[in-house]
Amino acid sequence: MTSWLITGIGAGLGRALAQAALARGDTVVGTTRKATDEAFTGLAPGRAHVLSVDLTNQASVHEAVARAEELTGGIDRLVNNAGYGMIGAIEEVSIAEARALFEINVFGAMRMIQAVLPAMRARRAGHIVNVTSVSGHAPWAGTGIYGASKYALECLGQTLAQEVAPMNIRVTNVAPGGMRTEFAAAGLRIAGKDIADYDEVAHFARRSLTENAGKEKGDPRRAAAAILTALDAPEPPLNLLLGEDALHYATDQHAFVAAQIKQWEALSLSIAFEDA
Numbered sequence: 001m002t003s004w005l006i007t008g009i010g011a012g013l014g015r016a017l018a019q020a021a022l023a024r025g026d027t028v029v030g031t032t033r034k035a036t037d038e039a040f041t042g043l044a045p046g047r048a049h050v051l052s053v054d055l056t057n058q059a060s061v062h063e064a065v066a067r068a069e070e071l072t073g074g075i076d077r078l079v080n081n082a083g084y085g086m087i088g089a090i091e092e093v094s095i096a097e098a099r100a101l102f103e104i105n106v107f108g109a110m111r112m113i114q115a116v117l118p119a120m121r122a123r124r125a126g127h128i129v130n131v132t133s134v135s136g137h138a139p140w141a142g143t144g145i146y147g148a149s150k151y152a153l154e155c156l157g158q159t160l161a162q163e164v165a166p167m168n169i170r171v172t173n174v175a176p177g178g179m180r181t182e183f184a185a186a187g188l189r190i191a192g193k194d195i196a197d198y199d200e201v202a203h204f205a206r207r208s209l210t211e212n213a214g215k216e217k218g219d220p221r222r223a224a225a226a227i228l229t230a231l232d233a234p235e236p237p238l239n240l241l242l243g244e245d246a247l248h249y250a251t252d253q254h255a256f257v258a259a260q261i262k263q264w265e266a267l268s269l270s271i272a273f274e275d276a
Helices: 012-023 058-072 095-123 144-167 204-211 220-232 244-263 265-269
Strands: 003-007 027-032 048-052 077-080 085-087 126-131 169-176 188-190 239-242
Touching: 003 012, 003 058, 003 095, 012 027, 012 220, 027 058, 048 058, 058 095, 077 095, 085 095, 085 144, 085 204, 095 126, 095 144, 095 169, 126 144, 126 220, 144 169, 169 220, 169 244, 188 204, 220 239, 239 244, 244 265
Parallel strands: 003 027, 003 077, 027 048, 077 126, 085 188, 126 169, 169 239
Antiparallel strands: none
């Protein structure tokens, strides 16, 4: 039996993953903005627990992690799932809006990671899972600030994996594409400023996400099952893309970057000191 701490289990992928883990007999401590969630705890009395945590508050995070350790006897897997989206051209998103987004999407995850690591290091075991996004691989006009937060989380996870590997702690970054959740509705915020010059390009993201809300191809239940399969593997992946769109956009972006590197290779190498 595996013990989980999953942030943001109120709905969407977090809820689906928590339900899938409970269905196979695991113990799950989930965090929400509410103090209680009787529908969730009723799924598996004694194994399903809900904690209210403020991810922007260090003390709140450490209290939640300590309580989760008590409830589970030791957290095996932390899943940093909580977060929200932001739509707007770079010029349109205010510094305050960007800072608030990073407080949850990046620093909230970082606080959770720092809070669980001491016990995981002591046990020489554990697995940290960061739910990023294909936007953390492939930039998309109109989603730059959200994508920047996911790029940051991708870097945190990849670097963390190197740092904790000697202590038998695993890290997996999960990058979904579009899924049929509340992300494009309740989970999406629009920049307060609206500049008409961005209507054609940057504002396409807003139209695309809102008009296709509820029509996304990704099934959060199948995504949850895929995550379980990946994490249970003898050698879990560091990077896991979820969905046809995620594979398409990430593959195209990485190919573009590789082609640019090759095209400008000679110039890149030209800056070396010449031997005397």
